[in-house]
Amino acid sequence: MKGRVKWFDPAKGFGFIADAEGGPDVLLHGNVLRSFGQSSIIEGSEVEVLAVQTARGRQAIEVCALAPPPSDAPPPIAELADMDEAEVRALPLLPARVKWFDRSKGFGFANVFGRKGDVFLHIEVLRRFGFADLVGGEAVCLRVFAAERGMVAAEVAAWEKAVTEGQPLAEFQADAEMLEKMRRLSAPPADPPDLPRKVLP
Known part of the structure; x- marks a missing residue:
């Protein structure tokens, strides 16, 4: 199903998607989002998910695609x-790890x-x-890219894109052990055994 993210709280680990066809909202769990390669998603993003019916309502079990909402704001x-x-x-798409990020400071x-060196x-x-x-x-x-005060990120994307779409560093590309470690660290916990089987269109 396709829809729009109503809200998502990384601290709580879940949020909801409004069905584009007017059906009930769909629960989006943080583990499902992480399996797509990111830990948060901005409100208003357009998403396509595979959803199932549970005793508590509809729930996404896989994120197939997402697109951020359009913005007319000037570059920050x-x-x-x-x-x-x-x-x-x-610009080359490079694998990286977040050192720290403070949402309140921006x-x-x-x-x-x-x-x-660090990337801002x-x-x-x-x-x-x-x-x-x-x-x-x-x-x-x-x-x-290189700015006046140092290196700055012009784009942030799910890390898998550095392998599937990007131009990763030769050292990273050649280091299969590091790649496998990154996959394990980014993988969500296994789904519970009682996961419903009824798939919604």
Whole structure:
């Protein structure tokens, strides 16, 4: 089913999706979202999920696709205002780990695998790409550019894209052991044994 995220609270670990066809809301659990490669999602994002009927209502068991809501807000970082979408997309997509992120302050830092130094993360950049928050240690992938004060993230995406769509660092690509470790760290807990089997269209 397709719908729009009504709200999602990373601290509580769940949120709800409004059905595009007017049906009952669908529960979106944090574990299901993490299996898609991210720990949060911004309100208003368009999503496509596989849902099942449970005794307590409808629940998403897989996120198939998501798109952040459109925004007319100006770029949060001055240098980004001088870059068009094609220039941002031309930047390599690199695997990284969040060092820390403070949602109340609106920023944080990450480290790209195989590179020294921190990468600045602005909350408005997160929101542009569908994230509401990040947690320390979270695996993501970034498009990074050099700004006046240092390296800055121009895009934040689910970390799997660094392997499936991006241009990962040679050291990361060659290190199968590290890749497998990242998969284990990012994988959600197993579904409970009583998971309903009735799949909704």
